[in-house]
Amino acid sequence: MTTLGTASAAPGEIDTGRLEIGETRDGTTVGLPCAVVEGASDGQTLYVQAASDGDELNGIGVLNRVIPQVDPAVLSGTVLAVGIVNYHGFQIAEHRNPIDDTKMNRAYPGNESGTSSERIAAVTFAAAKRADLILDLHQGSTSQMIDEVRVRCGRRHRLHDECLGLAKTFGCGYVFDQKGPNGQLARVAPDEGIPTVDPELGGCIGWDGESIDIGVRGVFNVLREYGFLEGTVSKSRQTRARGFDQYGSPAGGLIQFEAELGERIKTGDVLFEVTDIFGELKARITADNDGVFWRSRRLPQVATGEYVCSVGTSVDSY
Template sequence: MTTLGSASAEPGEAGFGRLDVGETRDGTTIGLPVAVINGADEGETLYVQAASDGDELNGVGVVNRVVPQLDPQELSGTVLVVGITNWHAFQVAEHRNPIDDTKMNRAYPGDANGSSSERVAHATFEAAQRADLVLDLHQGSTSRMLNEVRVRCGRRHRLHDECLELAKVFDCGHVLDQKGPDGQLARAAPDEGIPTIDPELGGAVGWDEESIEYGVRGVWNVLEHYGFVEGDAEPESQTRAKRFDRYGAPAGGIVNFEAELGDEVSAGDVLFRVTDVFGSLKAEVAARGDGVFWRSRRLPQVATGEYVCSVGTNIDTA
């Protein structure tokens, strides 16, 4: 029998339950929704989690679609799933845990006796450590962003090649291969010998069907490539960026973009213009170097110095 929290499943079965991570202010137990899909045949273990940032819902959409399709009788190995990781933030549709004002994906590997976020990170990290592969499903918060996968362990890490292979297998077409901040699950788990990636499934308010489908297909690619289910998914060439150039607004007003997500841009190409509310030009911003137009703000109004967009640079094919 395989268990995760109160979920348990014999070989060839699926089980659902809750993973206790603390209590609310009225003393009610907080239980993250979890699933165990225990294959009829032996194999590796895949850990999947979603919504470690409470307003990033596309990963929840992926879990919502994938789990019902998993037939434990046709599965080799085990899939462990935490459907909602940042419980407090999810309840109020916020990015950070409102109990301790913490971004959950900066709290790993966590602390069993720490803050609210550290306790959740500790409990979910324990689950992730049981796996051979980890998918930490994210999206670009409410920004507009390419569907991409992030390799966050750093290119000199001993597990870099395994993480990059996992990113290629997930196959969103774009990979950001840049060492991430301390406290990310995709930084902490490779240190324990577990290949881990952050699929960043677009950016939206609510659910974005196209990005959810990218994620569903990506999870199935992983299941097929690593032998959990029958299939022939193989890594294909990905456009890889090794860093970001960020651009802010030189003046306040309304942003008008000249580049679309995924466009290749060259140094000197105009990325966006800022006008006043009546359409008069106030500023024009061009690319500082070559790259791919990767991410942009969703709302058109900006203040001086406010974030506008990002260009992926140091581009090659992975």
């Protein structure tokens, strides 16, 4: 019998429940939606979570489709899932936890006696540490972004190769391989000996069906490659970036992009132009380095110094 919060499943069973993380301001108990899929035979444990950023919904879409498709009768091992980590941010479609104005994916490993975000991080990290592999599902907030997987432990970490292998198995096509900020689950969990990656499933407002499809395929790739389910994975070469060049606007106005997501960029290529409201050119921005056009703002209007786009640099394939 495997239990996560109020979800409890015997071999060959699936159950859903709630993982308690505290109370709201009126004293109501708050529980994160969670699931246990307990395979009929022994095996490893996979932990998957979504929406640690409250407006990043594609990961929820992935779990919404994956969990009903995983048949515990043919599963070897266990899948533990937390469907919405940033409960408070999700309720109001905000990126950060509004209770303490914190980005949840900077709060790990958490603190059982700390702030709201630290307490949620502590509870979910305790669940994640029970696993042999971790997938922390994200997306590019409301920016437009390619589908990628982030390896955040750092290239000198003892688990780097294992995390990179997990990213390749997930198979979005693109990998960002750079040590992440303190407090990220994909940065902290490898220190516990658990290969962990952070799939960034595109970027949208609401649901993006294509990115959700990629995420569903990625989770099943992992389940098959690591022996949870029968079947083999045909792993393709991934395009890897090991750095970012980020570009802001030198002037206020309207953005016109001259590059498309995923496009290979050469030094000096025009990335975007800024015009005034009536179309008069104010600025033309070119690439500082070779790379891949990785991410861009969604809305055309921009103020001086405001973020516009990113180019993935130090690109190779593996």
